[in-house]
């Protein structure tokens with residue numbers, strides 16, 4: 001094909017000279033300068049495959065998981081590009097961007113807080129800054145927003161890929177801001193309101209003091225830990241609960257689909273399962289013929305009752321109140337889940353919880369720890385986990401942290417469990433399956 005192109009540029013060519021000739025020459029030269037084993041056909045095939053792949057990934061409905069090979073390929077591709085991209089960026093630009101990152105996070109927050117993606121989505125057409133202002137004012141009533149400031153934020157958001165400039169002073173949504181629309185099945189609006197919200201920012205600024213005291217940013221700011229403070233502040237409690245719900249809803253499908261043996265369970269207990277959304281989604285996906293029990297603190301279980309009632313699942317999932325740092329009741333489950341639990345406890349407390357559970361398990365029963373595990377991912381995943389880990393440092397007492405696989409295996413071994421095996425998921429979580437050693 002390269003040879004053909006060359007021939008066409010020759011004197012005897014019947015193809016009109018001029019533009020054609022000029023545009024072909026650099027391409028021919030570029031291709032000639034490539035190593036001889038790379039042919040135009042390879043380049044074309046690669047571009048074709050990449051386009052089909054990108055098209056597939058971008059049109060796949062948001063709740064559908066890409067299949068494993070595609071997921072792996074996709075992660076590999078974007079992580080490699082991100083890695084290379086970081087390294088070709090001038091170092092000073094990277095530093096300046098990092099230093100100003102919290103401003104980008106604020107713009108994200110302002111969009112979510114004022115529900116601007118919802119407003120644009122509801123309008124069904126691009127809106128001007130002025131139109132957005134009048135709808136925000138109507139929604140928030142009390143005090144009108146400042147028009148020039150709002151316009152500057154919208155303009156900046158367009159450069160952060162959060163909005164698209166559609167014609168003169170008109171904004172539409174982008175694939176990113178679709179995730180900030182409340183009705184999106186995997187909406188992250190409330191997650192954003194929690195983690196780029198005022199409280200998160202305030203407690204993170206206290207981290208410079210934490211570096212001396214070893215106390216959480218939260219304790220530095222509010223003089224008590226989050227767990228003591230939350231029961232007294234209904235508004236913050238709501239922000240937390242909604243924000244964390246977004247996060248677990250986002251990851252639940254991958255966790256549910258990627259552990260291969262849920263269907264061999266007869267009765268699944270979710271220990272510290274919150275209001276019960278995970279066990280509900282799990283049984284909803286597999287079958288309500290599998291029995292389900294949700295266990296948590298009494299006040300959480302109370303909220304869980306209305307959660308189950310709303311979904312017509314009150315008599316499908318048993319709700320058991322209690323305290324896992326004390327003696328547990330005989331649940332009669334053969335599979336036990338603990339999702340996002342151990343990260344919140346010191347090694348001693350985590351071992352206590354694991355032993356308490358051990359004492360109600362029989363041999364052949366299994367425990368599934370669903371955790372974000374440090375150091376078993378690639379460059380970008382570890383970057384994200386480090387962000388989560390420092391977020392924990394700002395919100396939670398110092399014993400709360402993400403652990404490595406070795407640390408979790410060691411804890412399990414100390415607490416009477418054997419044969420741990422880690423299953424990856426198409427989310428930032430891994431699942432460790434383990435069995436109690438009869439005592």
Ligand SMILES: C[S@@+](CC[C@H](N)C(=O)[O-])C[C@H]1O[C@@H](n2cnc3c(N)ncnc32)[C@H](O)[C@@H]1O
Pocket residue numbers: 248271272273274275278295296297300322323324325338339340341344
């Ligand atoms: C980080 S949340 C995880 C919730 C749920 N497993 C999930 O993944 O979404 C920790 C859960 O542990 C519960 N919890 C904390 N201390 C507890 C205790 N002593 N006994 C039982 N549950 C407890 C909390 O109420 C909360 O629902």
Ligand SMILES: *[C@@H]1O[C@H](CO)[C@@H](O)[C@H](O)[C@H]1NC(C)=O
Pocket residue numbers: 297323324325326
């Ligand atoms: C759970 O039990 C422990 C140990 O008895 C106790 O210190 C703690 O306050 C209890 N937690 C709750 C929320 O009741």
Ligand SMILES: *[C@@H]1O[C@H](CO)[C@@H](O)[C@H](O)[C@H]1NC(C)=O
Pocket residue numbers: 227344345346
């Ligand atoms: C985290 O752990 C502390 C004790 O270490 C506990 O009081 C608190 O309720 C836990 N928080 C959550 C969200 O589970």
